[in-house]
Amino acid sequence: MNNGTTLVLGATGKTGRRVAARLRLRGTPVRTASRSSPTRFDWADPDGWDEVLRDVAAVYVVAPPVPGPVHGFVARAEAAGVRRLVLLSGRGADTWGDSDFGRDMRSAEDAVRGSALEWTVLRASNFDQNFDEDLFHAPLVAGELALPADAVPEPFVDVEDVAEVAATVLGEGGRHAGRVYELTGPRAVTFGEAVELISRASGRPVTYRRTSPAEYAASLVGAGWGEDDAHHVAEMFVLMERGLLAATTDDVATVLGRAPRSFEDYVVRAAAAGAWG
Numbered sequence: 001m002n003n004g005t006t007l008v009l010g011a012t013g014k015t016g017r018r019v020a021a022r023l024r025l026r027g028t029p030v031r032t033a034s035r036s037s038p039t040r041f042d043w044a045d046p047d048g049w050d051e052v053l054r055d056v057a058a059v060y061v062v063a064p065p066v067p068g069p070v071h072g073f074v075a076r077a078e079a080a081g082v083r084r085l086v087l088l089s090g091r092g093a094d095t096w097g098d099s100d101f102g103r104d105m106r107s108a109e110d111a112v113r114g115s116a117l118e119w120t121v122l123r124a125s126n127f128d129q130n131f132d133e134d135l136f137h138a139p140l141v142a143g144e145l146a147l148p149a150d151a152v153p154e155p156f157v158d159v160e161d162v163a164e165v166a167a168t169v170l171g172e173g174g175r176h177a178g179r180v181y182e183l184t185g186p187r188a189v190t191f192g193e194a195v196e197l198i199s200r201a202s203g204r205p206v207t208y209r210r211t212s213p214a215e216y217a218a219s220l221v222g223a224g225w226g227e228d229d230a231h232h233v234a235e236m237f238v239l240m241e242r243g244l245l246a247a248t249t250d251d252v253a254t255v256l257g258r259a260p261r262s263f264e265d266y267v268v269r270a271a272a273a274g275a276w277g
Contacts, residue, residue, distance in 0.1 A: 005029040005055055006170055010062035011037050018163035019060050043069045049076045058084035058170050067107035074115045084173050086166055087112045091125040092245045101235035118177040120169045125184045127159045128266035132275035140276055145195050146209040148216045148237040153188035155248045158261040165255045181251040185260050188246050201271040213238055
């Protein structure tokens with residue numbers, strides 16, 4: 001018999017640590033797992049999965065960076081008596097075609113959606129927090145962000161909203177079973193506009209420059225990235241430039257009963273916290 005414990009994978013990541021905190025606040029028993037957590041979980045080490053899944057009722061899954069492992073994990077979860085899976089995926093994953101970008105997330109979706117368990121897929125746009133916790137932060141602090149993105153806007157979503165949606169779905173299940181939620185912010189902004197808002201709120205001179213996908217990939221390699229990873233990120237921008245992911249949705253409000261946080265709200269909070277100081 002499961003005891004109602006929720007397993008949060010990727011527990012040290014941007015969404016995982018926030019999902020875990022919200023579940024604990026709700027009084028939900030939580031088991032956090034990652035390669036660096038006391039409860040260790042590694043997608044490359046299936047021998048350790050069964051112990052991590054013991055007495056677990058629901059799992060928050062962040063897709064690994066390679067296609068395939070989630071299929072085996074789902075089979076182990078079914079055998080362990082897990083009832084619910086909530087997968088974090090990427091916005092509009094079924095519109096990506098044969099792009100090299102996102103094969104890992106599409107494989108994870110196939111595994112979860114093909115399972116016998118109660119599942120929900122959360123497809124999120126690029127996170128607001130990429131500007132202060134991830135890829136875009138160091139260039140902004142240095143004074144210039146150069147990306148292969150022009151006039152096509154992106155409906156950036158606040159990772160706090162993504163985590164709140166995930167915790168809600170994990171806790172409620174039921175009406176969310178078999179649903180795919182496309183999570184966006186309330187409006188789309190271009191990267192140039194995003195940088196301008198950050199510059200104004202932080203009081204720092206920061207500029208935006210458009211570059212090509214090849215030049216961007218080369219800059220990532222120069223910064224120490226592997227060639228495959230650099231190509232993968234550059235391909236994301238190629239997809240975005242098609243404009244298929246630029247529209248906003250109401251799915252955050254559908255789950256939470258309120259509008260998503262705006263990009264401006266995020267910028268004010270991050271600037272006040274000294275993110276770009």
